Amino acid sequence: MGEHVKVHLEDGYAVVTLDRPPVNALSRQLLAELDGALRDLEAREEVRAVVIRGAGPKAFAAGADITEFPNVRPEEAADLARQGQAVFNRIEALPKPVIAAVHGYALGGGCELALACDFRIAAESARFGQPEINLGIIPGYGGTQRLARLVGPARAKWLCLTGEMIPAAEALRIGLCDQVVPDEELLSAATALAAQLAGKAPRAAALIKQAIREGLDRSLAEGLELEARLFGQVFATADAREGVTAFLEKRQPRWTGR
Numbered sequence: 001m002g003e004h005v006k007v008h009l010e011d012g013y014a015v016v017t018l019d020r021p022p023v024n025a026l027s028r029q030l031l032a033e034l035d036g037a038l039r040d041l042e043a044r045e046e047v048r049a050v051v052i053r054g055a056g057p058k059a060f061a062a063g064a065d066i067t068e069f070p071n072v073r074p075e076e077a078a079d080l081a082r083q084g085q086a087v088f089n090r091i092e093a094l095p096k097p098v099i100a101a102v103h104g105y106a107l108g109g110g111c112e113l114a115l116a117c118d119f120r121i122a123a124e125s126a127r128f129g130q131p132e133i134n135l136g137i138i139p140g141y142g143g144t145q146r147l148a149r150l151v152g153p154a155r156a157k158w159l160c161l162t163g164e165m166i167p168a169a170e171a172l173r174i175g176l177c178d179q180v181v182p183d184e185e186l187l188s189a190a191t192a193l194a195a196q197l198a199g200k201a202p203r204a205a206a207l208i209k210q211a212i213r214e215g216l217d218r219s220l221a222e223g224l225e226l227e228a229r230l231f232g233q234v235f236a237t238a239d240a241r242e243g244v245t246a247f248l249e250k251r252q253p254r255w256t257g258r
Contacts, residue, residue, distance in 0.1 A: 002029075002033030002036065002037070003029070003033065004018065004019055004020040004024075004027070004029060004030040004033055005017070005018060005019070005030060005033035005034050005036075005037050006019050006055075007037050007040070007041070009044075009046075009047065010191065010194075010195075011195075011198075012046070012047070012048050012049065012194075012195060012198030012199065013047060013048060013049040013050065013051065013191070013194035013195060013197075013198045014041050014044075014047045014049075014050050014051070015050075015051045015053065015187075015191065015194075016034070016037055016038075016041075016050060016051065016052045016053070017053055017054070017055050018030065018034070018052070018053070018054045018055060018060075018061055019055040019056075020055075021055070021056055022056060022058055022059075023056075023058050023059040023061070023062035023104075023105060024054045024055065024056065024059050024060065024061040024062065024110070025061070025062055025063060025064065025065040025066075026061055026063065026064050026065060026084065026109040026110065026113070026141075027064075027065040027068060028065075028068065028080070028083065030065075031083055031084055031087050032083075034087055035086070035087045035090060038050075038087070038090050038091060038094060039090075041094075041096070042090075042094055042095065042096070045202075045257055047096065048096055048097075048197065048198040048199075048200075048202050048205070048257075049096055049097045049098075049099070049193075049194040049195075049197040049198045050094065050096055050097070050098045050099070050194070051098075051099045051100075051101055051187075051190045051191060051194050052091075052098065052099070052100050052101065052113070052117060053100075053101040053103075053186075053187065053190070054102075054103065054104070054110075057103075057104065058104045058105065059103075059104040059105040059106070059107075059110065060100070060101075060102040060103055060104060060105065060106040060110050060113075060114065060126070061105075061106060061107075061109060061110030061113055062104075062105040062106075062107050062108070062110055063105075063107045063108030063109045063110050063111075063131075064080075064084070064108055064109040064140075064141070066135070068080075069135075069137075077140070080140070081140035081141065084109060084112070084140060084141035084142075085140075085141055085142055088112060088113060088115075088116035088141055088142050089116070089142075091113075091116040091117060092116045092213060093209075093213065094209075095202075095205070095206030095209065095210075096202070096205065096206070097118045097119070097194075097197040097205060097209070098116075098117040098118050098119075099117060099118065099119045099120075099121060099190050099193055099194055099197075100113065100114040100117040100119065100120045100121070101121055101123075101186050101187060101189075101190035102114055102120055102121065102122045102123065102126045102128075102168075102177065102186075103122075103123035103125050103126055103183055103186055104123075104125055104126065104127065105126075105127050105165075106126060106127065106128050106129075107127070107128070107129045107130070107131055107165065108129075108130060108131060108132055108139065108141075108143070109140075109141045111128050111129060111130055111143065111147075112130075112139060112141040112142045112143045112146065112147075113141070114128070114177075115142060115143070115146040115147060115150060116142060116146065118209065119178050119179075119193065120171075120176070120177040120178055120179075121177065121178060121179045121180075121181065121186065121189050121190045121193065122168040122171060122172070122177040122179070122180050122181075122186075123168065123180070123181060123182070123183040123185075123186040124168055124169075124180060124181070124182055124183055125168070125183050126167070126168040126171065126177070126180075127165045127166070127167060127168070128159075128165065128166050128168075128171045128176055128177070129159060129163065129164060129165035129166060130143045130147065130159050130160045130163065131163040131164075131165070132160070132163070133160065133161060133162075133163045134163040138160070139160060143160060144156065144160060147159065147160070147176075149216065150175060150176060151174045151175050151176055155174050168180045199255075200255070201237075201239040201240075201243060201253070201255050201257075202239070202255060202257040203234060203237045203239050203240075203257060203258070204234055204237075204239065204240070204243075207230045207233065207234050210230065211223075211226060211227050211230050214226055215227065237258060238256055238258040239253075239255050239256060239257065239258060242254060242255065242256070243255075
């Protein structure tokens with residue numbers, strides 16, 4: 001797909017690999033390539049789930065490319081943050097489940113990338129953190145926002161204000177990741193989940209993601225109304241009719257994404 005982002009298509013899902021040695025730092029170019037890959041995968045009906053991983057033994061992604069930071073003016077820094085946020089917003093809004101397969105370092109922008117995914121499967125070697133404060137700056141790709149929503153404001157403040165790295169087991173304990181596996185099983189665990197998710201009804205999956213994403217910042221009553229509206233919307237799909245018919249006929253459904 002690009003110099004630093006590789007895409008491999010499997011049956012029903014895609015594996016996106018960040019490949020920028022030695023630690024897959026998130027340069028402007030890598031972010032642009034990732035954005036292009038996501039746009040392409042969103043348009044591919046045959047792709048129903050996505051795995052994002054890092055190449056090499058050291059890192060999922062060890063953060064933004066700090067070599068791009070010297071002499072950056074405030075307005076340029078804000079634009080850089082918005083670029084990263086836009087890419088990660090695309091991941092969050094992608095109408096297909098996205099799994100982060102995290103090994104080694106997932107720091108700063110790398111942690112924020114994982115936070116934008118629907119699921120985070122971590123290898124035992126994984127280390128998560130938001131160490132921007134150690135550079136005298138703050139997270140800029142969603143760390144102060146998604147982290148607080150995922151693990152609560154107190155734990156988010158702890159990670160962002162101390163800059164500490166936490167191991168995979170602690171990330172699992174506080175809800176920052178969903179599963180921890182031995183390093184050698186990471187890709188197989190992530191792709192097994194991708195294959196499972198790819199076997200579900202695509203339109204229903206997209207609407208579930210939308211309902212949860214858009215409902216989080218609403219009142220319960222508003223969230224329930226959103227759910228009711230989307231519940232009605234899904235009944236206009238061929239997949240809903242197929243799913244109900246298949247259940248009544250005691251057979252496996254055949255999803256078309258329509």
